[in-house]
Amino acid sequence: MSATTRRRTIVSAVSAGVLMVGGVLTAGQLEASAAENSPVGYASLNGGTTGGSASTVVTVTSASALKAALSASTSQTVRVSGLISISGMYDVASNKTVIGVGSGSGITGGGLNLSGVRNVIIRNLVFRNAGDDSINVQSNTTNVWIDHNDLASGYDGLIDIKRGSDFITVSWNRLHNHDKSMLLGHSDDNGSQDIGHLRVTYVHNWFEGTNQRHPRVRFANPVHVLNNYYSNIGSYGVASTENAGVFVERNYFENVANPTVTQTGDSDPGNLKVLNNYKVNSGTEQVRNGASVAAIPYSYTPEANNTVKATVTAGAGTGKI
Template sequence: MSAPQLRRRTVLSALSASVLAVGGLTVVGQLEASAAESSPVGFASLNGGTTGGSASTVVTVTSASALKSALSSSTSQTVRVSGLISISGMYNVASNKTVIGVGSGSGITGGGLNLSGVRNVIIRNMVFRNAGDDSINVQTNTTNVWIDHNDLANGYDGLIDIKRGSDFITVSWNKLHDHDKSMLLGHSDDNGSQDIGHLRVTYVHNWFNGTNQRHPRVRFGNPVHVLNNYYSNIGSYGVASTENAGVFVERNYFENVGSPTITQTGDSAAGNLKVLNNYRVNSGTEQVRNGASVAAIPYSYTPEANNTVKATVTAGAGTGKI
């Protein structure tokens, strides 16, 4: 199966109606911008693709108990989250699920979602607030995950952490703000035996607004594709490559970012990083290292021009845009 292209969508007016399939669920809504793919682009489109839960089995939840039950069910289904549901701890998500917020303000507060040893999960249009641990934790050889059009802020640890041999994942059109440690890829310097050859992730059209670090912070994964994201007012650094990872940072828009890319942080050994045509406004110099060791991107794509990324991402990232 050929991989679909990463592509820029035509910008629609705020009044333009759109009908699209979301993990098999048909959604009719108003698009404010160009930001809605009907299926994942990048790594989540490979390895058999990521389709999420069944369209014919749809459950709408409004309480913590109903949400927990629906997420952990072995049934392939679409779980519609209505309202901002308060939970405690991490709720496990089973394979073959689409989790989608209803409207622009639905999601969870106080806890997070845990994907461990599962396959084929889509998380879209969800608000995540005040998690006691991670907001979204992807771990233990989980594959084929699409995390798209969510609004994440003010958690305790990571907003979107991917680790322990997980693979074939796309993180797209999310808005991350008011937080320190945004996105970890690879949890530990001593986990190479499980992580090498995995942790292949596409980060595309995300908006990091006033966050501090880990956008992402990568160990071992190669290649990791960081494409057409908008970084605004970043505290510590943008993208970090460590532990011999291979990260390709391409046509992003950095604004008020002192260190757009770095090749070592903490106690980790250096990683490999190459850059191409990033757009920098009031931002520092990019660090690069051994770009020849960054593996080729294995899917076809057409990148957006770097100087238009800010407008596209700010119009389209976050909830209420699909």
């Protein structure tokens, strides 16, 4: 049985309620989640995130075709074939699914910009050498699922979410060879737009040798950081600032001196609570005002913390869906 077939078989069994073990998923069950067809967490709320039409499909192989397909008003699926070199940030319109063909297709030299749009899925894409951000989500964009991508070596952020954006899930991505990985909330003076928004689920991502911002949070409450694998992190893992509320649950930290911090840069402190994180050669988590971190508003079943490494390294990145 192929790995893909095995994952789909397990998914069916989990859906049927066959494999539950003590309310926490085992490694075998979570391997199945690598083949999810719809997002868990925040992107499943607010009407859900379905992306573009599966019956209107365009395959692109050039920068000009990619730019036109992404910005079209049509609800559609955009299949990216090959590693396409672009310059600058390409705008993505509402109701789009952008998905790579195979494991090596994607974008080099530039990135994707989601500004004031809704219902976008970005999956199975390689991002390399962006001149700015690799993926930038801003200006009250809602319902976005960023899943199973491989991101490295950009100029600024790999996945930045800001300016009142909301209901977003970032799952099963591999981030490596980079400094500032993921920003949530762009500045300390933007509270009027950001408070009550920036609700994001980060689940089953692999941060491999990156330095900081996994994520770095301002204002949002609650943010859910669940079942991610952090390996050989330079500065810190998760940062909560500007009175944000971040719940860091059942992650696997390996060779991470500062798994969580409650202040960084010039920002005021944020609030952070932890639950059952697994640590190997890693420091103590910083926590602050855990009671002020709001309850997670959706149902979920976490993976056991000690199996997260195996699950994430097997399932994160491209070529796994």
